[in-house]
Every structure is written in C-alpha cells, then in structure tokens.
Amino acid sequence: MNTEIAILGVGMHPWGKWGKNFVEYGLVAARAALADAGIDWRKVQFVSGAATIRCGYPGYVAGATFAQALGWQGAQVNTSYAACASGSQALAAARSKILSGECEVALVIGADTTPKGFLAPQKGERPDDPDWVRFRVGITNPTYFGLYARRRMGLYGDTQEDFARVKVKNANHGFGNPNARYRKRFSIDEVAASAMVANPLRLMDICATSDGAAALIVSSLDFARRHGRGDAVRIAAISTVAPTFASEILEMPDLATDSAVAAEAHRFRSALPRKAYEEAGIGPADVDVAEVYDLSTALELDWYEDLQFCPRGEAARLVREGVTSLGGRLPVNPSGGLACFGEAVPAQALAQVCELAWQLRGAAGERQVDGAKVGITANQGLFGHGSSVIVKK
Amino acid sequence: MGKSKVAALPGWFSLDGEPHLIGSRCTACGTYYFPVRTMACRNPACGKDDLEQVPLSRTGKLWSFTDACYQPPEPFVAPEPFVPFAIAAVELEHERMTVLGQVTGGIEVSQLRLGMTMEIVLEPLFADEATESLIWKWRPV
Structure with missing residues (x-):
C-alpha cells in the first residue's frame, strides 16, 4: 500500500x-x-x-x-x-x-x-501536575539539557568546545536564512564568553523561544x-510513537525515570527515527540532510546518535570533522536550526519539514545541500511526545 | 523558638528518622515508583493494581549534574537575592531508577563528578516567618 x-x-x-x-x-x-x-x-x-x-x-x-x-x-x-x-x-x-x-x-x-x-508552567497550585512540581523544586528545561550535556562529557569525553562548535555551525547555516530570527555568525570564543545558564551549557548553547x-x-x-x-x-514517513516503558533517561518534566526492575530500559529519542526509517523502508545511510531539534547544542549531538548517523559516543567527531556542516557528507540543520530560529512550539516541527521541502526541491539558495534526495526530521517535547518525518524526492 | 518544619511536597519524603524518599512498589512485578503512585502499575506487561508504599534507597550514584545559574520562574520561591544551586540526577541501584533533586547548599558543580556516591538530606526549599518548607537534596558522601 x-x-x-x-x-x-x-x-x-x-x-x-x-x-x-x-x-x-x-x-x-x-x-x-x-x-x-x-x-x-x-x-x-x-x-x-x-x-x-x-x-x-x-x-x-x-x-x-x-x-x-x-x-x-x-x-x-x-x-x-x-x-x-x-x-x-x-x-x-x-x-x-x-x-x-x-x-x-x-x-x-x-x-x-x-x-x-524560561517556558513556565500554567498558573495555580497544582501539586499533582509534574510540570508544576518540577518548577517548584527549581528544575527548568535547561536543567535537563545541562544533565544530558554533562553526561556526554563524562561518558564520551565531549567538551564545551564541541558544544560551541554546534552553535558556530548552525549560526553559519542560518546566517542567510530570511526566516531565521538570529542571523549572526559566532566564534567558539564568543559562545564561551556568554553567560553560564545550566553548567556546562551557556546562553549561546540554549535555544530561545520565538x-x-x-x-x-x-x-x-x-x-x-x-x-x-x-x-x-x-x-515518506511520519513517526509519532510514544515511549516504551521503562524510560532510560530522565525526561521533561519528570523528577524520576521509570524503574527498570521488571522491564528493560528504553531510550525514547532513538525510537522516533527508528519507526520513521521502518515506515519509509530506508536507513540512516540513505539520508542526505537532517533537521534536528537542537534545544541545546549538546542535544544536537545526542540526536546524531539516536538517528544512527554514528555509533553512540562518536557524535562530537562528526561536528569536529565538519561532516554535519554545509559542504559535509551529511549536513544537519541547514536552516540554522533552533539556534537561529528559537522555538515556536506548534510551528517548529512543520518548519523542519518546510526546510526539507526547500532542500529537496533545490530551492534553498546559499544554504542548499547539493543533490539532496532524502531528508529526515527529529523532534522531542514533554510528556512522551516527539516526531520524526522523512521527506524524499 | 525555632520555626516549624513542613514538607514542601507532602508525602514525597519522610520528615521522621533518617531522611528518605517515599515511593511505591508493585507487589506483583516489583517495579518502583517515585513519587508515590496509587493507581495501576505502569509496566504494560504487569498492569496489576496492588502498590505498596516503601522507603527508597537513601544513597545512589551520580548519573549527571548541572546547576541553575538563573532564578527559575514561579512556582519556585526564590530567596532575595537569588543564590544559584547545583542539581543532581542520582541512580538508585536497587530500584534501578534515577531521581533528580537540588544539591545541598554550598556544593558547586566543580566538586561533583559522575559516579560519586550521593545521599539524601532534607533542607529548606523556602521559608516564611513561622515555617520552613523542606525538600530532599543530594549531598556527596
């Protein structure tokens, strides 16, 4: 069918x-x-x-x-x-x-x-709402981004400079995009000079709201x-699968993961593109361009691995070697990503698809990925929501 | 006279004896929950309804950490002036789950590293003239 x-x-x-x-x-x-x-x-x-x-x-x-x-x-x-x-x-x-x-x-x-x-919860005292509770305790969205980033540093040896490279890359990509909010190039030093928000992430590592x-x-x-x-x-595919119990990683807005005593732990972010690949009947090697949810610079690196662009722990190498820059083998976020757009929640997953459509038509101007035939998006939000869409010529 | 001490999130942790988080355990499959859960077990292979309240492990290994350099929005109650705090995600080995919390006051990110043993303590989250509202925090052992 x-x-x-x-x-x-x-x-x-x-x-x-x-x-x-x-x-x-x-x-x-x-x-x-x-x-x-x-x-x-x-x-x-x-x-x-x-x-x-x-x-x-x-x-x-x-x-x-x-x-x-x-x-x-x-x-x-x-x-x-x-x-x-x-x-x-x-x-x-x-x-x-x-x-x-x-x-x-x-x-x-x-x-x-x-x-x-900061994106804040709705008003009122609601101790049964996990989103209210975590803000009560002082846990914002950047807290989760900071935890994921530090975990990468501890497990894989990623550095703050690696994270800054993602910002530098996306700022270069979005520089000429007329729909982007921030059209300014940054150096690694400029990222490193911005204020710390959620260690190891600085203001320039974290996306704004737009x-x-x-x-x-x-x-x-x-x-x-x-x-x-x-x-x-x-x-060719729209994956909007929910997570599978038990959660392996702390996810917004929860204060605890599931317990993996009786069920195997699963990583939600990996499940989203996996279902999209299955549905489209293609694999990561077929992808020419990707738009991924860089809520933080370090999170973009997590996505490389969840999209199976490289084995777990090797994402920083891709950005260091320019593989995911325009002109590289697999450009990621040619639009400039959330780094240049800031997040407009209900529009953002559609903006990713718009960019892939322009790329596959060959109509992306100076940010064109040459010969792009297959593109994939990846996106994740609160309460078990996320998506991955595959667009092809 | 000292201020009276109350739980900022009643029922999430014990105010008596050695501080510990209060969770639930499914009597059928053994899955733990934090905070306390009274409805059905969420393990889709189980789905039973019998959950018992249990104390959770007081110590665990540091899974990751970060800090809050800017004042979080309401309903967070911030002191004047705002004091940045570290935040820890700690893996409880026995329960096979990770629990988030602030790190005890005065400990900075530079003093933390993955895999450290952390323990639960109770400290004020906010206070008014008569009452201190306590919350669990993680402290390096």
Missing part, C-alpha cells in the same frame, strides 16, 4: 519577537504555502492545526481559528496538541484523511506567540499529478 503524500506548498512567517497575535503569523504562512502550491484556498478540504496553549481559546482550536481567518469555506477542521510534536501530529492527521480518501488536499499549520524567558508560523499544503499523489505536480517532494 502506498502511504506517501505530496507536499505541494510550504510557507512561513519569519521567526522573531514581533508582539503580534499568533493568528496573524499563521495567516501569512498559510497564504505563502497556498501561493507556493498554486492552490486556491477554497479548494482546501481539510485544515489541520497545531494548537498553542499560550494564546487563549483560539489557540486550543487552532485549526478552526486559521480556517476562519482565511475565510470559512466549509472545509473540515481539526486541532492537534502534542507539545513540541504538535505540528507533526497535525501532519499525521492530514495524511490519514488523504490516504483514507476522505480528502485530497489539506492545509497543515502551526503558529505561536511566546512569552519572554514567535513564528509554518504551513504546508499536502495532497494525494493523484491530486498532485492531476495538477501538474507529479514531481512534488513526498512525505
């Missing part, structure tokens, strides 16, 4: 801190994707929105919010919430509707307006062919 769908159009609103309503960003991204696809909005049969939880009721019903903003035209609407993987789950919902024959063409969209500083929006127009392959777009890049 063919499980592929076509990406007809992609669009973004540039990332930043623009101080506007998230709907405005979404509208810009949606119109850009529609124009890119050459599809009239009234032809779209399904709007699959990724929810934002920081923008009131319209954010919880994002699919309907964007459908109304573009002008109600009778399409079906749906909204997905899956923390950082919300965009991928919205994409998976659209794929299901398309493959079942329930619709032919869909808009998938996520947009956010974020507050400044406003932004990303949208895709996706369709059945048949619809693409009928509209002269039989050559459109395709989505």
Whole structure:
C-alpha cells in the first residue's frame, strides 16, 4: 500500500519577537504555502492545526481559528496538541484523511506567540501536575539539557568546545536564512564568553523561544499529478510513537525515570527515527540532510546518535570533522536550526519539514545541500511526545 | 523558638528518622515508583493494581549534574537575592531508577563528578516567618 503524500506548498512567517497575535503569523504562512502550491484556498478540504496553549481559546482550536481567518469555506477542521510534536501530529492527521480518501488536499499549520524567558508552567497550585512540581523544586528545561550535556562529557569525553562548535555551525547555516530570527555568525570564543545558564551549557548553547508560523499544503499523489505536480517532494514517513516503558533517561518534566526492575530500559529519542526509517523502508545511510531539534547544542549531538548517523559516543567527531556542516557528507540543520530560529512550539516541527521541502526541491539558495534526495526530521517535547518525518524526492 | 518544619511536597519524603524518599512498589512485578503512585502499575506487561508504599534507597550514584545559574520562574520561591544551586540526577541501584533533586547548599558543580556516591538530606526549599518548607537534596558522601 502506498502511504506517501505530496507536499505541494510550504510557507512561513519569519521567526522573531514581533508582539503580534499568533493568528496573524499563521495567516501569512498559510497564504505563502497556498501561493507556493498554486492552490486556491477554497479548494482546501481539510485544515489541520497545531494548537498553542499560550494564546487563549483560539489557540486550543487552532485549526478552526486559521480556517476562519482565511475565510470559512466549509472545509473540515481539526486541532492537534502534542507539545513540541504538535505540528507533526497535525501532519499525521492530514495524511490519514488523504490516504483514507476522505480528502485530497489539506492545509497543515502551526503558529505561536511566546512569552519572554524560561517556558513556565500554567498558573495555580497544582501539586499533582509534574510540570508544576518540577518548577517548584527549581528544575527548568535547561536543567535537563545541562544533565544530558554533562553526561556526554563524562561518558564520551565531549567538551564545551564541541558544544560551541554546534552553535558556530548552525549560526553559519542560518546566517542567510530570511526566516531565521538570529542571523549572526559566532566564534567558539564568543559562545564561551556568554553567560553560564545550566553548567556546562551557556546562553549561546540554549535555544530561545520565538514567535513564528509554518504551513504546508499536502495532497494525494493523484491530486498532485492531476495538477501538474507529479514531481512534488513526498512525505515518506511520519513517526509519532510514544515511549516504551521503562524510560532510560530522565525526561521533561519528570523528577524520576521509570524503574527498570521488571522491564528493560528504553531510550525514547532513538525510537522516533527508528519507526520513521521502518515506515519509509530506508536507513540512516540513505539520508542526505537532517533537521534536528537542537534545544541545546549538546542535544544536537545526542540526536546524531539516536538517528544512527554514528555509533553512540562518536557524535562530537562528526561536528569536529565538519561532516554535519554545509559542504559535509551529511549536513544537519541547514536552516540554522533552533539556534537561529528559537522555538515556536506548534510551528517548529512543520518548519523542519518546510526546510526539507526547500532542500529537496533545490530551492534553498546559499544554504542548499547539493543533490539532496532524502531528508529526515527529529523532534522531542514533554510528556512522551516527539516526531520524526522523512521527506524524499 | 525555632520555626516549624513542613514538607514542601507532602508525602514525597519522610520528615521522621533518617531522611528518605517515599515511593511505591508493585507487589506483583516489583517495579518502583517515585513519587508515590496509587493507581495501576505502569509496566504494560504487569498492569496489576496492588502498590505498596516503601522507603527508597537513601544513597545512589551520580548519573549527571548541572546547576541553575538563573532564578527559575514561579512556582519556585526564590530567596532575595537569588543564590544559584547545583542539581543532581542520582541512580538508585536497587530500584534501578534515577531521581533528580537540588544539591545541598554550598556544593558547586566543580566538586561533583559522575559516579560519586550521593545521599539524601532534607533542607529548606523556602521559608516564611513561622515555617520552613523542606525538600530532599543530594549531598556527596
């Protein structure tokens, strides 16, 4: 059974801190994707929105919010919430509707307006909510990034300079990306001079939170062919698997792992791309380009191993040798990644797919990965959510 | 007169005797939980409902560590001025689980290394004029 769908159009609103309503960003991204696809909005049969939880009721019903903003035209609407993987789950919902024959063409969209500083829990005293409890104890998101980074240093001999190299690389990649928020090159010394946040990670090692929006127009392959777009890049896999008990690694927002007394410990991050590779019928050696969730510089290195780009413990070598830089064998985060974008939660997983679409079309300009035919995304968020999407020519 | 001492997270640790975390253990498959769990065992191969409260090991090996150089947002209650603190993730060998917590005051990241033995102590998380709210912290042995 063919499980592929076509990406007809992609669009973004540039990332930043623009101080506007998230709907405005979404509208810009949606119109850009529609124009890119050459599809009239009234032809779209399904709007699959990724929810934002920081923008009131319209954010919880994002699919309907964007459908109304573009002008109600009778399409079906749906909204997905899956923390950082919300965009991928919205994409998976659209794929299901398309493959079942329930619709032919869909808009998938996520947009956010974020507050400044640490992502904080919702208000109120909620000792039964692990996300409330960990902030009560003083555990922020960078705490987890710091723990993972220090663990790499202790087990594999990674250095803070290795982590800084990831920032230097991603800053170089994103320098010319018009959708990136931070377009400034950094040296290793400049990263090392930034303030310590969660030892061994400094401010320049950790991604910011941003406003932004990303949208895709996706369709059945048949619809693409009928509209002269039989050559459109395709989505070959969408993995949104949940973890398997018992957890091996402390995950946000928990204060403890599962106990591995009676069940084998599993690493959630590895499970996400593994399922995507299976679904697409390809392996890591087939990948030409990747967009991975560099919430921190050190976390990008963890992803290299979870994506099976190298054996466990060898990721720092890839960044040292330039393998994952533009011009290297397997460029990672040619968009500049979260280092240059900052995180706009419901839009971010879709932004990763937008970048792969541009790369595989050969339309990425100065950040083009030459001859890219297969790309993979990797992303992970709170409460057992994550995703990995494979895009191919 | 001293301040009265209460648990910042009631039921998560013992205020009497030697300090220890309070967890649960599935009587069927032996899986441990922290904090206390009253609903079904989460091991999908088990799924039984009989969980008993148990004290968890007081010591473990340092899995990793970091610190908080900036004041965390609410509901964290910060002293004025904010004092940075180290944070430890400690593997409990018997329970085969890793537990996160602040490191006892005055210990810096430079004094920690992977694999060190750490033990549970109780220290104030925050205080007002009458009450000290205690939390578990990890201290190098």
